[in-house]
Amino acid sequence: MEGNDHAIIRAVLAGEKDAYGALVARHSQNVFRVAFRITGDEADADEVVQEAFLRGYQRLESFESRAEFGTWIYRITVNCALNMISKRKVEATYQIGEETDPAQHRVQVADSAASPERSLLSREIEALQKTAMRALTATEKTAFILRHMEGRNTTEIAEALHIAPNAAKQAVFRAVQKLRRSLAPLRVTP
Amino acid sequence: MKHFNEEELIEHYYGESDSAAEIKQHVRECAICGAAYLALSRDLSEIVTIPTPARDANYGEQVWQSIRDSAAPYHAAKKQRFAWFRLHPFGGFATAVACLLIIAAAFFAGRKWESRNPPGPAVANNTSGGDTGRERVVLVVLGDHLDRSERLLVELKHAEPSTEAPMQAEARELLSANRLYRESVKQAGGDPTLTAALDHLERVLIEVSNEPAGLTQARLDELQKEMNTDGLLFEVRVLRSRVQGDVEQKGSATTTTKGVSI
Numbered sequence: 001m002e003g004n005d006h007a008i009i010r011a012v013l014a015g016e017k018d019a020y021g022a023l024v025a026r027h028s029q030n031v032f033r034v035a036f037r038i039t040g041d042e043a044d045a046d047e048v049v050q051e052a053f054l055r056g057y058q059r060l061e062s063f064e065s066r067a068e069f070g071t072w073i074y075r076i077t078v079n080c081a082l083n084m085i086s087k088r089k090v091e092a093t094y095q096i097g098e099e100t101d102p103a104q105h106r107v108q109v110a111d112s113a114a115s116p117e118r119s120l121l122s123r124e125i126e127a128l129q130k131t132a133m134r135a136l137t138a139t140e141k142t143a144f145i146l147r148h149m150e151g152r153n154t155t156e157i158a159e160a161l162h163i164a165p166n167a168a169k170q171a172v173f174r175a176v177q178k179l180r181r182s183l184a185p186l187r188v189t190p
Numbered sequence: 191m192k193h194f195n196e197e198e199l200i201e202h203y204y205g206e207s208d209s210a211a212e213i214k215q216h217v218r219e220c221a222i223c224g225a226a227y228l229a230l231s232r233d234l235s236e237i238v239t240i241p242t243p244a245r246d247a248n249y250g251e252q253v254w255q256s257i258r259d260s261a262a263p264y265h266a267a268k269k270q271r272f273a274w275f276r277l278h279p280f281g282g283f284a285t286a287v288a289c290l291l292i293i294a295a296a297f298f299a300g301r302k303w304e305s306r307n308p309p310g311p312a313v314a315n316n317t318s319g320g321d322t323g324r325e326r327v328v329l330v331v332l333g334d335h336l337d338r339s340e341r342l343l344v345e346l347k348h349a350e351p352s353t354e355a356p357m358q359a360e361a362r363e364l365l366s367a368n369r370l371y372r373e374s375v376k377q378a379g380g381d382p383t384l385t386a387a388l389d390h391l392e393r394v395l396i397e398v399s400n401e402p403a404g405l406t407q408a409r410l411d412e413l414q415k416e417m418n419t420d421g422l423l424f425e426v427r428v429l430r431s432r433v434q435g436d437v438e439q440k441g442s443a444t445t446t447t448k449g450v451s452i
Contacts, residue, residue: 017263024257025250032249033242042243051427054257058435060264087344125236147204149239154206172204173197180233 005069012060020060024053027070031077037145038081040133048084052077071156078142078160085138125183132182136175143168144175193220199227203234260428329437335367336430339391343423346398347414361398368392387425394422 005026011019031052036045056063056073063072133141139161146152146160158168194202194213201207202214217227342360372388375381 013264015264017258017261020261021251021254021258024254028250028253029245032245036242037240040240047424047427049253050257050424051431053253054260054428055431057257057261058431087341088348126238129237148234148237169201173200176200176230176234177196179237180230183233183236 006065009060009063009065009069012057020053020057023056023069023073027073028053030070031073034074034146034150035077035081037149038078038142039084040130044084044088045081048077048080052080055080075160078146079162082138082142082161085141128183128185129179132179135182136178139163140171140175140178143171144179147172192216193223194226196226196230199223199230202227203230256424326437329433332371333430333433333437335364335371336426336433339364339368339395340423340426340430342398343394343426346394346410347423358399361395365392365395365399368395383425384429387422387429390422391426 005023008019008023012023028049032045032049035048035052036042039045039048052073055076059076063069133144136144142161143157146157147154152160154165154169154172157172158165161168161171163171194216198207198213199217202210207213217224338360342357342364345357368388368391372385372392375385375388
């Protein structure tokens with residue numbers, strides 16, 4: 001797959017602009033997934049995907065043949081998504097007041113076997129989790145998402161965020177600590 | 191007995207601990223660390239992964255079509271110009287010899303030229319550097335304008351009726367600057383994409399700044415729909431990134447010129 005990516009990149013650099021479409025088609029789902037997880041918004045994620053692939057195209061000459069295109073575009077996406085969430089301070093303020101908005105609970109996957117109390121609790125946990133995630137800094141949030149949801153290791157997180165591995169590790173720690181503190185009120189003691 | 195702190199336990203949870211076996215053994219034997227690790231595992235397992243909305247099979251194609259026009263084709267000739275040197279067995283040696291010959295010829299030609307034409311005043315040599323510098327300043331200012339506009343559009347996209355006052359003030363400020371830039375770009379026969387985007391931006395800025403009774407939610411929705419602010423926002427982002435690229439290029443060009451003149 002990656003060997004094929006390299007052949008496509010060579011074709012694009014040789015002037016076959018439309019060959020890049022094949023790369024976009026191949027990697028767009030992964031790119032969208034990480035963009036959505038970081039931005040938390042479908043429309044924003046779509047914009048991030050467009051920006052990431054366009055940036056990728058514009059910088060294709062700097063792509064090193066030893067690297068994997070998937071990893072390379074993933075890093076660009078993380079950066080674009082980070083830029084997006086950093087510029088949305090107004091939106092963040094707007095959303096904090098919307099915690100009880102039922103529309104925000106639409107993504108909840110209902111467990112039919114769970115008791116009503118259990119369902120209520122998981123809804124509360126999810127709402128609290130969203131609020132807690134918004135309280136994290138952009139770097140902490142992204143580092144945590146890459147670690148916890150995307151399963152990336154410290155080195156990969158550091159490379160994607162352009163920070164030192166130790167700083168990436170600290171960002172994950174801080175995120176976990178803050179999230180645990182925020183979720184503590186809902187903890188059920190047996 | 192050495193207890194493990196929260197950071198070490200988090201590292202262990204994600205399988206990145208250097209002393210995984212030691213921690214595993216310890217949490218089994220130590221009641222305090224065992225309870226702490228159990229609580230940590232429970233808390234982290236409760237943090238659910240956000241379900242990603244599905245994108246259909248044509249999504250990649252749609253993305254490509256949306257950016258296709260902004261992607262300038264690479265020139266094959268530029269890439270293949272040095273292909274012979276790379277492919278030919280004596281390519282490297284031939285290149286080195288050719289370079290040496292060119293340098294030597296340039297050196298002797300320079301000596302001859304200097305002896306026949308004495309150098310002019312030093313000020314005259316700085317003209318091109320000055321132009322590059324001025325152009326760079328213009329690009330930086332334009333980049334800043336696009337950045338501010340982008341922020342306003344993001345704000346507009348997520349605006350509430352209560353945010354109208356600061357947004358209108360900012361829109362008015364941006365409007366006068368935008369007119370100036372649009373006119374300048376048009377007169378200089380510059381990039382038509384940039385002119386079109388600035389034109390589109392101006393219409394949105396006029397709407398936002400001239401709404402007499404402030405922006406109601408209905409008017410905001412209407413404005414966002416009418417003006418296709420999403421499309422414009424993307425256009426502005428692309429232009430800003432292009433202008434930033436140009437600024438970086440001009441910056442490096444200035445540095446190179448300085449290096450040569452010294």
